[in-house]
Amino acid sequence: MLHIKNLTASIGDTPILKGLNLDVGAGEVHAIMGPNGSGKSTLAHAIAGRDGYEIGGTVTLDGADLLEMVPEDRAAAGVFMGFQYPVEIPGVNNMYFLRTALNSVRRARGEEQIGASDFLKDAQEAMDLVEMKHDFLYRSVNAGFSGGEKKRNEILQMAVMQPKLAVLDETDSGLDIDALRVVAAGVNSLRGPDRSMIVITHYQRLLDYIKPDFVHVLVDGKIVKSGDHTLALHLEDHGYADFVNHDLDAAPLTGATA
Amino acid sequence: MSETMRGIEKLTEAEYEFGFSTDLDTDIAPPGLTEDTVRLISAKKDEPEWLLAWRLKAFSAWQEMEEPDWAKLQIAPIDYQSISYWAAPKQKPVLDSMDDVDPDIREMFDKLGIPLHEQKMLSNVAVDAIVDSVSVVTTFTETLLEAGVIFCSFSEAVRDYPELIKEHLGSVVPVRDNFFAALNSAVFSDGSFCYIPKGVRCPMELSTYFRINSMNTGQFERTLIVAEDDSHVSYLEGCTAPQRDENQLHAAVVELVAKDRSEIKYSTVQNWYPGDENGVGGIYNFVTKRGRAHTDAKISWTQVETGSAITWKYPSVILQGDRSVGEFYSVALTSKHQQADTGTKMIHIGADTTSSIISKGISAAKGQNTYRGLVKMLRSAENARNYTQCDSLLIGKKCGAHTVPYIEVKNPTAQVEHEASTSTVGEDQLYYCRQRGMNEEDAMAMIVNGFCREVFDELPMEFAVEAQRLLSVSLEGSVG
Numbered sequence A: 001m002l003h004i005k006n007l008t009a010s011i012g013d014t015p016i017l018k019g020l021n022l023d024v025g026a027g028e029v030h031a032i033m034g035p036n037g038s039g040k041s042t043l044a045h046a047i048a049g050r051d052g053y054e055i056g057g058t059v060t061l062d063g064a065d066l067l068e069m070v071p072e073d074r075a076a077a078g079v080f081m082g083f084q085y086p087v088e089i090p091g092v093n094n095m096y097f098l099r100t101a102l103n104s105v106r107r108a109r110g111e112e113q114i115g116a117s118d119f120l121k122d123a124q125e126a127m128d129l130v131e132m133k134h135d136f137l138y139r140s141v142n143a144g145f146s147g148g149e150k151k152r153n154e155i156l157q158m159a160v161m162q163p164k165l166a167v168l169d170e171t172d173s174g175l176d177i178d179a180l181r182v183v184a185a186g187v188n189s190l191r192g193p194d195r196s197m198i199v200i201t202h203y204q205r206l207l208d209y210i211k212p213d214f215v216h217v218l219v220d221g222k223i224v225k226s227g228d229h230t231l232a233l234h235l236e237d238h239g240y241a242d243f244v245n246h247d248l249d250a251a252p253l254t255g256a257t258a
Numbered sequence B: 001m002s003e004t005m006r007g008i009e010k011l012t013e014a015e016y017e018f019g020f021s022t023d024l025d026t027d028i029a030p031p032g033l034t035e036d037t038v039r040l041i042s043a044k045k046d047e048p049e050w051l052l053a054w055r056l057k058a059f060s061a062w063q064e065m066e067e068p069d070w071a072k073l074q075i076a077p078i079d080y081q082s083i084s085y086w087a088a089p090k091q092k093p094v095l096d097s098m099d100d101v102d103p104d105i106r107e108m109f110d111k112l113g114i115p116l117h118e119q120k121m122l123s124n125v126a127v128d129a130i131v132d133s134v135s136v137v138t139t140f141t142e143t144l145l146e147a148g149v150i151f152c153s154f155s156e157a158v159r160d161y162p163e164l165i166k167e168h169l170g171s172v173v174p175v176r177d178n179f180f181a182a183l184n185s186a187v188f189s190d191g192s193f194c195y196i197p198k199g200v201r202c203p204m205e206l207s208t209y210f211r212i213n214s215m216n217t218g219q220f221e222r223t224l225i226v227a228e229d230d231s232h233v234s235y236l237e238g239c240t241a242p243q244r245d246e247n248q249l250h251a252a253v254v255e256l257v258a259k260d261r262s263e264i265k266y267s268t269v270q271n272w273y274p275g276d277e278n279g280v281g282g283i284y285n286f287v288t289k290r291g292r293a294h295t296d297a298k299i300s301w302t303q304v305e306t307g308s309a310i311t312w313k314y315p316s317v318i319l320q321g322d323r324s325v326g327e328f329y330s331v332a333l334t335s336k337h338q339q340a341d342t343g344t345k346m347i348h349i350g351a352d353t354t355s356s357i358i359s360k361g362i363s364a365a366k367g368q369n370t371y372r373g374l375v376k377m378l379r380s381a382e383n384a385r386n387y388t389q390c391d392s393l394l395i396g397k398k399c400g401a402h403t404v405p406y407i408e409v410k411n412p413t414a415q416v417e418h419e420a421s422t423s424t425v426g427e428d429q430l431y432y433c434r435q436r437g438m439n440e441e442d443a444m445a446m447i448v449n450g451f452c453r454e455v456f457d458e459l460p461m462e463f464a465v466e467a468q469r470l471l472s473v474s475l476e477g478s479v480g
Helices: A040-048 A071-076 A094-108 A116-129 A134-138 A147-161 A177-189 A230-238 B002-012 B035-044 B049-063 B103-111 B116-122 B141-146 B154-160 B162-168 B179-187 B427-435 B440-451 B461-474
Strands: A002-011 A014-024 A029-033 A054-061 A079-082 A089-093 A165-169 A196-201 A214-219 A222-227 B026-028 B087-089 B126-131 B134-138 B150-153 B190-196 B206-211 B221-227 B232-240 B248-250 B253-258 B263-271 B283-293 B298-305 B310-313 B316-319 B325-334 B339-342 B345-348 B354-364 B368-377 B385-395 B400-409 B415-424
Touching: A002 A040, A014 A040, A014 A222, A029 A040, A029 A230, A040 A054, A040 A071, A040 A079, A040 A165, A040 A196, A071 A079, A071 A094, A071 B427, A079 A147, A079 B427, A089 A094, A089 B427, A089 B440, A094 A116, A094 A134, A094 A147, A094 B440, A116 A134, A116 A147, A116 A177, A134 A147, A147 A177, A214 A230, A222 A230, B035 B049, B035 B179, B049 B179, B141 B150, B150 B154, B154 B162, B154 B190, B154 B221, B162 B190, B162 B221, B179 B253, B179 B283, B190 B232, B221 B232, B221 B263, B232 B461, B253 B263, B253 B298, B263 B283, B263 B461, B283 B298, B283 B325, B298 B310, B298 B339, B298 B461, B316 B325, B316 B354, B325 B339, B325 B368, B325 B461, B345 B354, B354 B368, B354 B400, B354 B440, B368 B385, B368 B415, B385 B400, B385 B440, B400 B415, B427 B440, B440 B461
Parallel strands: A029 A196, A029 A214, A079 A165, A165 A196, B126 B206, B190 B221, B206 B232, B221 B253, B232 B263, B248 B283, B253 B283, B263 B298, B283 B310, B283 B316, B298 B325, B310 B339, B316 B345, B325 B354, B339 B368, B345 B368, B354 B385, B368 B400, B385 B415
Antiparallel strands: A002 A014, A002 A054, A214 A222, B026 B087, B126 B134, B150 B190
């Protein structure tokens, strides 16, 4: 599925990712945790193809070299990114945006365009999934949305786009507990054998709702520790202090598995 | 919707699509403007003596006037003596049916997507097609006549309805109004006339397609719309022009008369040749558009301006009658080296008059876009109200957006509101759209169209689609 090898990313002279390796198999959910500034969002943008970074290393999805592709081609290859700060586009209604997006990737893949009524049906199901009211489709993309609505909209888009790989960047930030529950339920229902997910989060609490298969700790541009979901519980108790400016071998990880 | 996006994709690959030139056997007057030129035009058109006198009065006024220089436009000097003021395609004087139309002309309209031969059957829009200065064919006249609506070329109106023309010509835009209006009044070639009788709701949207087709031939259109008491009309004006290396002067005058409780909705999509990316060529567009709204009448201007090298245009409303309403919705896009100085004037005379102005200026490449608007509340304008919103969108770092609102209030009960904003198309927005699979051009088109939504919502459906196409084409190459 996704293979990331020795990935580096820098802005100007400032290195952010410093040789990151990660393999995500089909159907797996990987959580990436780490303190602020460790490079979590940069990893997401490096996969999605944002301009402005010097990128090194390799990133392949089902053998295809993502780093060679512009963002829209990566989307067509099946990459979806849930944004930490979804962008507002005034005057463009959600439905139009979403259908244009879907038909863009379909066209890139040589598939048929989806008609209005079929699309509406799919969109309706996706809306039920994230408990959105019908008028939601006709509002401008993210304009005037609450923080919770924006995040739900990201999951709605993911549900419609049906990506191969979803990278969710701090999808839990700014959510109250009810919104978190809704978003997590949406994500869980989209898990499947053909879909891989990378869930980036600062806090363990999201992982109470979305059980990852693997947890990775990202510190200073590198994955310094990988484990199962119990690693997240360890972080909950001990914070990232164990991994920051410490000799990793000396980190008291015993508590995590106890 | 996907239809539109596919359309956009096709169009973004195109150079100025309508930049072909059909070879019509044109009858052109030698360049130059003197009293004799004015007499020649009038004679060519078999005009009555009173109209010649009117033209000559305008010509002598024009000679004493100077070009306005207050607009934020850089214009190479215009040599009015190097322009030819008359061009007419040769054709049979009377056409029995559409089949009699010159095949070249029909082909040209087909290229423009106006299949005239199908108009009658397929669409509910009457088209008064103008090639250069003479009206070639008028459709739907009979249908309209049944409703009592007159819709014909200006020349025909002068011949068939001289009293109506005499009464209203120059009643809203006097010959001395401004330099370009005076010029137009002296040499106007043809145009459209529309008359809606009392209490009649015009059964279809009226549409005129203008087309400039002769090298070095300025176009001087004259449009007059008269809506009698309690009548209603929606008028569409759409323009394209072929690609030229030399600037072409265009100075049109549009006059609207909205009598008591009537409504005139006037929509324009303007796509004249803007010049190339080096700023060579392109249309000079100096237009005077004004309407007079009587008691309880409403005049609404909607314009989408994407073409022309120079745009100088201020569709205005004189809110004369009590409770009359004036509206101005505008999208003006300048790319390449285009310059636009456009806006509106709302002159409140009557009590309880209201006006609203929604202006969306888009600047890309080296385009310069100025909103210039006047809101004037006279002493008599008791409880008059105006709301103005001017939004500017910048694409790239070499363009400019300027907002110049003038507000004059002489009545203390009047209320004037003005809001303005300037924004850029953000990298973030483009990236977001691209992550969702759209290419950069589509994403840009979507974002810009969203910015213009409030204005596009005012356009009739088919115009709204065309307007979106035009924006996308005009923005081609301004991304990245």
